[in-house]
Amino acid sequence: MTDTPLAARPHDHSRCVSHALAEAEAICTRQGLRLTALRKRVLELVWASHKPLGAYDILGVLSDEDGRRAAPPTVYRALDFLLENGLVHRIASLNAFVGCSHPEHAHQGQFLICRACHAATELEQPAISQAIVDGAAGVGFVVENQTVEVVGLCAGCKGAA
Amino acid sequence: MTDTPLAARPHDHSRCVSHALAEAEAICTRQGLRLTALRKRVLELVWASHKPLGAYDILGVLSDEDGRRAAPPTVYRALDFLLENGLVHRIASLNAFVGCSHPEHAHQGQFLICRACHAATELEQPAISQAIVDGAAGVGFVVENQTVEVVGLCAGCKGAA
DNA sequence: ATAAGAGACGTTATTATATTACCCGTTCAT
């Protein structure tokens, strides 16, 4: 495992995207879910951006590409499907969405958001989740869902500064 | 220290509110900040509710109490002031605000939000913050700001169920 | 005293984000 998050490394991102799409196809097929053209396109757009993408950004692209102008529910429905099936995550502090790096298993990621390049990196650290569960248990609280969103400087931007 | 969060215990909440207001006054005086009537009233409203309060909820109350109808910037400005000076926190996942339990020192809380009673409890666990800083450091990311918002069942509601 | 500047807040309008309700066409199991 390298020390630098993917988003900060130069790489052929189209590979990431097509890999993510293929994986999504496989998961949907396996689970009898319908990854329609629209849903797939939305997933592709989300993945194509390293920075979390707003629903209205997606809407704009969709509107541009086929002349007619898409309406919000079109995008939100697709996003709901993708969220429900763990193919994307929502970043509450940004009102935006990112592709899920590990859609093959249920989980809630933790997110590192660079304030300079705006890239979001998904982390999946049991130590963090556990610390939260333990801390909550200390006051008798049972955790069902965690939102962990961290702003700071990614390795690349820190180096550049 | 008890095992039950404050919000889940029966208590005279008006005491909490007046204590919070008095503390805010003291802090503002000490730091040469102006806790105007409006700001104080907004802080009071936020504190009076155990569940995070939306800006437009506050707006509604303000509009009701003096006949004229308050406009959004009135509330947002007051909230900005309170946020900047650590007197309230914003819960990103709810678009809502809660009074800060420990305004006397700078910090970023972690929040436990009960899905049944909607009360939000502030936690301040160094173990959680540290786990996040460590996890981020593992990929070369420098943490500047943490958002930790946890949904689940509080002690009271868990017992009731 | 007074003018200049800063801060707090009112007011209007606008932008950004998300949801509701209703409709239509396709698919697929009966």
Added chain:
DNA sequence: ATGAACGGGTAATATAATAACGTCTCTTAT
């Protein structure tokens, strides 16, 4: 063939936040 379930189009609306500008009231240097 039929009708329920699902995907998605469309219009309208709800909710959250900000922009731009004006006014009043302080303070403070002159």
